[in-house]
Amino acid sequence: MFSCIFISSLLLIAKFVLTFMHVNISKCFYKITEDFHHEGDVVIGAFFPLHTYYTKNKIPHSYLPYYYKDNYLQYNFKNYQYILALVFAIEEINDNPNLLPNISLGFDFYNVRFIEKDTLMNVCFWLTGQGQKNILPNYNCGKSNFATALTGTAWTTSAQIGTLLQLFKFPQLSFGPYDSILSDRGQYSSLYQMASKYTSISLGIVSLMVHFRWSWVGLILPDNHKGNKILSEFREDMERKGVCIAFVKMIPMTWNAYYNKFWENMDETNVIIIYGDIDSLTGLMRNIGQRLLTAKVWIMNTEPHITDYADYFMLDSFHGSLIFTHNYRKSFKISNFIQTVNPYKYPEDIYLPKLWHLFFKCSFSDVDCRLLANCQPNASLDVLPSHILDMVISEESNNIYNAVYAVAHSLHQMHLQEVQIKPHENGEAIAFFPWQLNIFLKDINERDNMSFGGRQKLNAEYDILNLWNLPKGLGQKVKIGSFSANAPEGQQLSLSEQMIQWAEGFSEMWINVSSVQRVIIQIQRRTTVYRKL
Structure with a gap:
C-alpha cells in the first residue's frame, strides 16, 4: 500500500516541479483585494484568514503609522477549503426546493489578517455597505439583507468581531474550536459556537x-x-x-x-x-x-x-x-463539487486565478488580472498536493458547512412564522432584521442530538x-x-x-x-x- 502511494506521489512530484520551473510569477499574483461577493436574496458575511502580510526587518513606513515598507504578502491556500465548504453548502441549499423556496443565499467574503484594526475595519465596511469608501457608523448605505456573520478560526478573532456585532445584537456563528470565553452570554449574547464543547x-x-x-x-x-x-x-x-x-x-x-x-x-x-x-x-x-x-x-x-x-x-x-x-458520523461529500470549481465558473473569486496561475501554468491577461490564458487542460483543485489544499474535510470546514445550514433552517422557520401571521404576495422578498434570527439560533448548542441540516453530534x-x-x-x-x-x-x-x-x-x-x-x-x-x- 505504501509503495503504491509512493509511486503515484513521485509522478505528481514531476508534474509540479515542471510547473514551478515554467511559471514566472506575474505581478497580478501579488495584486489582492480584501473581499469578494456572491449575490443572493439573503447574504452571509464570511470572515476567513486566507492571506496575510508580514515584515522581516520592520522598516517603518514614511507616512503611514503602524505600517512597514518591507511588507510581504503570504497566502494560506490550505484555508481555501473554508470557501469551498461555504459555496458548496450555499449551492446545496439554493438547489433544495424544500428549504428556503424562492429565496437564494449569497455571501460577502472578507479576509482576516490577525490585526485587530484591519479586522474591525472590514466588519465596518460590511455592515455599512460602503466597501472601501467612507464609513458612516450606524447607517447601511447599500443592501440591507444581511443574515449573520461566520467568524474564525481563532477565538480572538471571533471575540474582536463579536464585541462590535454585539452592539447591534447581530448574530454571529464561530466555526473555530470551542472556547469557554465565547460562551459568556453576558458578553456575547448573539454569538453561537458550532464546535462541540464536549471533548475526551x-x-x-x-x-x-x-x-x-x-x-x-x-x-x-x-x-x-x-x-x-x-x-x-x-x-x-x-x-x-x-x-x-x-x-x-x-x-x-x-x-x-x-x-x-x-x-x-x-x-x-x-x-x-x-x-x-x-x-x-x-x-x-x-x-x-x-x-x-x-x-x-x-x-x-x-x-x-x-x-x-x-x-x-x-x-x-x-x-x-x-x-x-473528530470523527463525523456523516460528513458532507465535496469531492465531486471540487472537481467542477474553476476561475471561469466563479469569476468573482479572487483566489482561484492565483491558484491556476501558480499550479497550472496559466498566464494573466494584461487587461484584467482575473482573465487567464494558456492553462493546462483538465486543471482541477483535486490534483493539488495536500500541503497546498487538502481534500480531507477539516473540522473547521465541517463547522462552516453546518453553520450555513443552521442559518438556512433558522431563516426557513422565521419565514414560515411570518407567512402564518401575514401571507406574502408572490415574488415578495423576505424582509427582516438580523437580530430577529437570534430566537431561532439561541439553542443551537443544545441541538447536538438532532440532525440539523448537516449538523451531527460528535x-x-x-x-x-x-x-x-x-x-x-x-x-x-x-x-x-x-x-x-x-x-x-x-x-x-x-x-x-x-x-x-x-x-x-x-x-x-x-x-x-x-x-x-x-x-x-x-x-x-x-x-x-x-x-x-
Whole structure:
C-alpha cells in the first residue's frame, strides 16, 4: 500500500516541479483585494484568514503609522477549503426546493489578517455597505439583507468581531474550536459556537500512551486559558493511568520571545504531545518543521499548516506523527463539487486565478488580472498536493458547512412564522432584521442530538491519523485507528499497528524509560533547584 502511494506521489512530484520551473510569477499574483461577493436574496458575511502580510526587518513606513515598507504578502491556500465548504453548502441549499423556496443565499467574503484594526475595519465596511469608501457608523448605505456573520478560526478573532456585532445584537456563528470565553452570554449574547464543547481527547491520547507503554512524555500547550484547562485534564488522566510528565512547555503567542528557551530539556523524551489550535501554535510548528527533527513522535490534535516541507524523503520533522481528529458520523461529500470549481465558473473569486496561475501554468491577461490564458487542460483543485489544499474535510470546514445550514433552517422557520401571521404576495422578498434570527439560533448548542441540516453530534469519537511524509511535501494522512469514549472499557481504542509509519530513528526501547532513569532525572532537577536557591 505504501509503495503504491509512493509511486503515484513521485509522478505528481514531476508534474509540479515542471510547473514551478515554467511559471514566472506575474505581478497580478501579488495584486489582492480584501473581499469578494456572491449575490443572493439573503447574504452571509464570511470572515476567513486566507492571506496575510508580514515584515522581516520592520522598516517603518514614511507616512503611514503602524505600517512597514518591507511588507510581504503570504497566502494560506490550505484555508481555501473554508470557501469551498461555504459555496458548496450555499449551492446545496439554493438547489433544495424544500428549504428556503424562492429565496437564494449569497455571501460577502472578507479576509482576516490577525490585526485587530484591519479586522474591525472590514466588519465596518460590511455592515455599512460602503466597501472601501467612507464609513458612516450606524447607517447601511447599500443592501440591507444581511443574515449573520461566520467568524474564525481563532477565538480572538471571533471575540474582536463579536464585541462590535454585539452592539447591534447581530448574530454571529464561530466555526473555530470551542472556547469557554465565547460562551459568556453576558458578553456575547448573539454569538453561537458550532464546535462541540464536549471533548475526551486527553483520555484518548493517554489511552494511546498506555497502549504503547509510553510512560514518560512531554506536553506542549498554548499559554492561555485553554492551555491551562487541558493541562489539568491531562494531569488527571495521566495520573490515573500511570503516565508521567517529563516536562510541560506553555507557548506564548509571541513565539520569538520564547524561541531560545523552548529547546531546553527537549531530549528527555521522544514522545511529545502538542495540543492547541493552529493559530496559537503557528510559530512553534514552523520552527519544528524547519529544524528537520527525527526520532521523535508528535501526538497532536491538529495538523501543522506548513507549506515549506523538507524535500528529503522520510526526513520531515512531522513524519510519523499521530493526529487525533473528530470523527463525523456523516460528513458532507465535496469531492465531486471540487472537481467542477474553476476561475471561469466563479469569476468573482479572487483566489482561484492565483491558484491556476501558480499550479497550472496559466498566464494573466494584461487587461484584467482575473482573465487567464494558456492553462493546462483538465486543471482541477483535486490534483493539488495536500500541503497546498487538502481534500480531507477539516473540522473547521465541517463547522462552516453546518453553520450555513443552521442559518438556512433558522431563516426557513422565521419565514414560515411570518407567512402564518401575514401571507406574502408572490415574488415578495423576505424582509427582516438580523437580530430577529437570534430566537431561532439561541439553542443551537443544545441541538447536538438532532440532525440539523448537516449538523451531527460528535459523540466523543476520534479518528487517529498517521502522517506520512513524501518528497516535496506530498504527504498522506492515513487512518490507523480510532477512539470512542462511549465504548466499553478496554474497547475504546482501536489500532492497526501494522499500518503505522514511525519517525526515522524512532525506537520504542528508548521511549520506555525505566523508573530508575526517571528517578535520576528528578534528582538532577531538584539539585538544580537547590543550587538556584
